[in-house]
Amino acid sequence: MGPFEREVSSASLSTTYPAVAGPFTNADDGTEIEVNQTGQREEPLVASAEVRDFYERMPYPAPLTSLDEYRDLYGNPDRRRGLFHLLWPTERLRENREILIAGCGTSQAAKYALREPNARVTAIDISETSLSNTQLLQQKHSLDNLELRQLSLLNVQELGQTFDQIVCTGVLHHLPDPELGLRALRDVLKPRGAMHVMVYATYGRTGIYMMQAYCRRLGITPSRQELQDLRTALNNLPEDHPLNQLLHKGKDFQNLDALADALLHPRDRSYTVPQVYDWLDRCGMSFGRWFEQAPYLPQCGVLAKTPHADRIAALPEPDQHAAVELFRGTITQHNFVAYRSDRSTESQAIRFTDQQWRNYIPIRLPWTECVRDRGPAGSVAVLLNRAHKHRDLVLPINAAQSRLFNEIDGTRSLDEIVRNDGKEDARSLQFFERLWQYDQIVFDASCAAAAG
Ligand SMILES: C[S@@+](CC[C@H](N)C(=O)[O-])C[C@H]1O[C@@H](n2cnc3c(N)ncnc32)[C@H](O)[C@@H]1O
Numbered sequence: 217m218g219p220f221e222r223e224v225s226s227a228s229l230s231t232t233y234p235a236v237a238g239p240f241t242n243a244d245d246g247t248e249i250e251v252n253q254t255g256q257r258e259e260p261l262v263a264s265a266e267v268r269d270f271y272e273r274m275p276y277p278a279p280l281t282s283l284d285e286y287r288d289l290y291g292n293p294d295r296r297r298g299l300f301h302l303l304w305p306t307e308r309l310r311e312n313r314e315i316l317i318a319g320c321g322t323s324q325a326a327k328y329a330l331r332e333p334n335a336r337v338t339a340i341d342i343s344e345t346s347l348s349n350t351q352l353l354q355q356k357h358s359l360d361n362l363e364l365r366q367l368s369l370l371n372v373q374e375l376g377q378t379f380d381q382i383v384c385t386g387v388l389h390h391l392p393d394p395e396l397g398l399r400a401l402r403d404v405l406k407p408r409g410a411m412h413v414m415v416y417a418t419y420g421r422t423g424i425y426m427m428q429a430y431c432r433r434l435g436i437t438p439s440r441q442e443l444q445d446l447r448t449a450l451n452n453l454p455e456d457h458p459l460n461q462l463l464h465k466g467k468d469f470q471n472l473d474a475l476a477d478a479l480l481h482p483r484d485r486s487y488t489v490p491q492v493y494d495w496l497d498r499c500g501m502s503f504g505r506w507f508e509q510a511p512y513l514p515q516c517g518v519l520a521k522t523p524h525a526d527r528i529a530a531l532p533e534p535d536q537h538a539a540v541e542l543f544r545g546t547i548t549q550h551n552f553v554a555y556r557s558d559r560s561t562e563s564q565a566i567r568f569t570d571q572q573w574r575n576y577i578p579i580r581l582p583w584t585e586c587v588r589d590r591g592p593a594g595s596v597a598v599l600l601n602r603a604h605k606h607r608d609l610v611l612p613i614n615a616a617q618s619r620l621f622n623e624i625d626g627t628r629s630l631d632e633i634v635r636n637d638g639k640e641d642a643r644s645l646q647f648f649e650r651l652w653q654y655d656q657i658v659f660d661a662s663c664a665a666a667a668g
Contacts, residue, residue: 271343274473279322279349290331303410306665313380318369319387326353329362340367385414398499416486420548423459438476489538504553512537517608574631575664578657601655
């Protein structure tokens with residue numbers, strides 16, 4: 217991952233595990249699912265050990281020896297502020313948070329500790345190799361605000377702590393029962409806390425499932441030689457194989473450990489949008505927002521130009537997102553923010569239908585870019601978000617919009633900006649809504665929340 221990318225998970229790919237057919241046997245691989253006396257499913261020890269052993273041998277992501285290249289990037293306070301308000305638009309910036317990184321892998325927790333020097337970061341993982349890699353980074357960069365524990369997230373309550381922020385990316389889909397995992401995390405999330413989760417997405421990974429099945433048929437093991445042979449075979453895939461799209465785009469496949477994580481993982485499953493919503497609901501959580509929302513919105517990209525755009529936009533939001541996932545067909549991961557469903561205040565209260573918007577302070581997301589003089593006719597620039605994988609999500613802007621865009625300084629409210637422009641009209645407001653939909657900005661809506 218380059219230094220300019222957002223440090224979300226680069227974790228990858230999966231076998232689809234159909235919903236467990238009966239309470240005792242996993243229909244896909246025949247492993248026994250144990251049931252305890254209260255009738256709850258327990259993680260089969262064999263399966264945990266299998267996943268742990270896999271990550272002992274194939275730590276993920278590829279270990280880093282230094283975070284030097286991230287230092288300047290993370291020194292930028294706007295980055296911290298942008299990320300904070302993405303999770304908590306209606307709250308005032310709090311830096312001294314308790315953060316849990318559940319299933320931290322080789323470097324994610326160290327990056328968080330570096331970026332959030334005033335937070336206390338606790339990182340857990342079942343893999344000793346992953347923790348050792350993280351520890352090396354911790355020592356190298358004197359990350360005193362980071363604590364590491366070898367612990368399954370299923371036993372997270374053993375920490376005896378609750379957290380403002382929980383990050384769990386690329387992990388829950390590897391558990392025999394992701395529901396148990398999400399519940400365990402939810403139980404250590406503070407009532408006003410936010411959770412950032414990434415799980416695999418079903419449709420976009422069709423090619424991966426096919427190739428996983430191929431590897432199983434051939435009995436391919438994750439030895440160096442077998443992985444090299446696999447990479448050679450993949451280099452010769454038919455051009456129009458569904459995996460090829462991912463192969464050419466994904467850096468993931470250049471690295472052998474990542475290839476193993478993608479295609480030889482002993483256990484993983486994936487989710488469609490409705491399954492994400494249902495899963496959260498069953499675990500006492502509620503959906504907040506997609507980390508990048510534009511790929512899920514009918515107002516963004518090519519879909520907005522089709523006759524179906526308005527029809528989709530008239531549906532309830534979860535159905536809109538489900539429809540857009542089906543239309544796009546290539547979403548490979550669902551990266552989202554969720555809250556406890558018993559949270560007393562509204563968490564993602566961004567809307568433009570009442571007058572609250574006047575107090576919103578727009579903050580540009582630092583991983584966005586404004587490319588001048590390369591847009592379509594009539595535009596003066598195009599705005600893009602480097603975390604977007606879909607090329608249709610660039611936003612051309614005209615001269616008037618460019619002036620408005622340049623007014624964003626992280627301190628002025630929309631009211632001030634729009635007034636400054638001298639034309640307080642619906643079109644200016646619509647433009648800011650569009651910037652937000654296209655993941656160009658987040659809002660600090662804490663003043664609006666206080667005023668409301
Ligand atoms: C694909 S890596 C993702 C690492 C990191 N979250 C990221 O996004 O870069 C998955 C990690 O989850 C860990 N893991 C798997 N099952 C776990 C469990 N039950 N409890 C804690 N960690 C687990 C693995 O050891 C591995 O390090």
